Amino acid sequence: MKNNTVEQQLNHRTIRAFKPTTLSKEQLTTLYSVASHTPTSMFMQQMSIMHITDPDKRAAIREVSKQPYVGANGDLLIFLVDLYRNQQIRQQKGKDDGRLHTADIFFQGVDDAIMAAQNVITAAESMNLGVVPLGSIKNDPQKIIDVLDLPKMTFPVLGLQIGIPDQQPQLKPRLPLKFIAFDNDYHREIKLADLADYDQEVTTYYDLRDANRRIDSFTNQIAGAKLDHHYTKRDEIMKVLHQQGLCTDEEI
Template sequence: MNSTIATILNHRSIRKFKDTKLTEEQIHTIINAAQQASTSSYMMAYTIIGVTDEKKKEALAQVSGQPYVKNNGHLLVFCADLHRQTHSAENLEDMQENLENSEHFLVSAIDAALAAQNAALAAESMGLGICYLGSLRNNLAKVDKLLALPQHVIPLFGMAIGEPDHQPEIKPRLPLKAVYFENKYEDHEDAIRSFDEQIKAYYQSRASNQRIDTWTEQMHRRFSNTIRMDVTDLVQKKGYNKR
């Protein structure tokens, strides 16, 4: 196993960081790595915002409800960005229908996610820890305003980075039989049942936050309660996914 694969397989979310800020060199290395991610049609349809203003970090932590949004070595917010693609447009109406379709919403979100995963791997290869922050979507309009984002730019998620101050166990992933099929979609209920037993044992044996739970029960709770129903409105107001 090479060091790259070892870094990938060693991933775990870090939610407690030492009080050490990333250096400018570390930040630039992580961003440069993010920029080398694959991008659809060379659009690079994302922007990464580093948040260093402590008042803004506090406000984002309140949106998230998580203290590690404020207490970390560096905070990044990844945005879908089709704004820069319009810079040279003499008549935006010529581009608008295409800009605002579902295809380019997907493209910009995928571009941002690919860049973010490169950033995560770069950070972890440097001995740092990361945690993705989908919780910033708890109040997308507030995040949008805090970061002064123009039309055709929307915040998607954040990433807290820093020196780990704990080392949680690696959380099990779904078995291969549940996520990889050849040539057609396959039934995988048996694999899910087996995974439920594995994840139940994991939750009962881990060092902190022990509980009795399964993956299936988590998914049922997740999709039985509506969340973030305001996201669609903000996304469409910003000129995305309207067609």
Template sequence: MTAKSTIEQQLDHRTIRAFTKQPVAPAIIEQLVSVARHTATSNFQQAFSVISVTDPAKKEQIAAIAKQPYVAANGHLFVFVADQHRDQQIGAEMGKTENHLGGTDRFLQAWSDTTLAVQNTEVAAESLGLGTVILGSILNDTQQLIDILALPQLTFPVLGLAIGWPDQKPQLKPRLPERFVHFENTYQLPAPLRPQLAEYDAVVHQYYDLRDTNRRVDTFTNQVKARLALQPEKRAEMLTVLHRQGFLLE
């Protein structure tokens, strides 16, 4: 694939939530995991793991956490996990019990390694014609997810990724104009902000009004406002769960 076609593919990214009944071949899953393994990593620590969730009962449980039934439907489900447990095991087996693996620095390294692996895997999957949906919704109840996946200390789930052969082609969702996300040398958000977002709000309004499914009246700034004070109950417990897993205790 040329650089140009890769860019075109990424600019045409659409979240796919409906997959055909055609399974994703094991060879493709192996290839995608290989792509994840070859992702750039902080300090060569490779501080993430990938769990393929193939047990239908577990998929149903995770779909319930995510409040998205399609997670349990057709397609292959990955859960990407920030993982400092592996390094702890290596150190213990080499007689090194003191470590800072639960500290903020090492946690953020693991988190960034994991999210980079998710993005790499998504790009690779789409290059093969697969559809994808990244699932931040698995964090709606992190403790339950940790229990379902039997995650040990010094691990934490970051994102899910469902892939499959697309059974839909949704409209391309409009993104913020460049001037609101790309600055030079210093942070330079234009002010006052909302009036300058009016044109983008109109584009988003039209997108929601004309798209094929789940039409509604909405804008970008209205969505931002609605989410400012929104926090699902179990997400409010996330720091407590991080502490239970051995992270951010410093």
């Protein structure tokens, strides 16, 4: 069963090259409105969006992300887990912070922010715009917090670079559904041999794509350097969360 929205989602391609044009005020307002109408846990609305137009801030975010397209052409949005707003509301109503510092409430904010970002992606693509999600802003979360001058009780969880596409990448193959969708019971038995056909499909994709061709497979990536033991600033995420006043109940 397919419709226009499903067709669009099944043909999703991450865009990393954009034309030197920025979004109109109407386009931005539409995307913000889509984000605001995303489901929100317990109606807490614990996310905010920052539109970064300052060249110095964009350059600093690009340096953290280590990707040349970040903060270049198009528009840069940063999605925040935002418990600061609700903290201020509680305090001005004479209440203490209650459960705002718990991991539970933080992850509700993560849900709000990530679902809002995905809704924006779907809306942007329906407007013939291209998008690349930027988990890379967490390469150095403290620097992003400093660059954006964020208050405590906030955390930058995801970025989006959005604009008019200046490339047409091939569709990247995904894991067959039998590996990700289960009825009732989790399938614990995973054999490399069962992934051989998918590995070949991924290898063919990398060999034939227009940009950054290489010989690679899915299982080789999982067994490769990305998940090998090595230190990165991302390993400081929990420390930064604590400094921001978030997830401080872990001793429970």
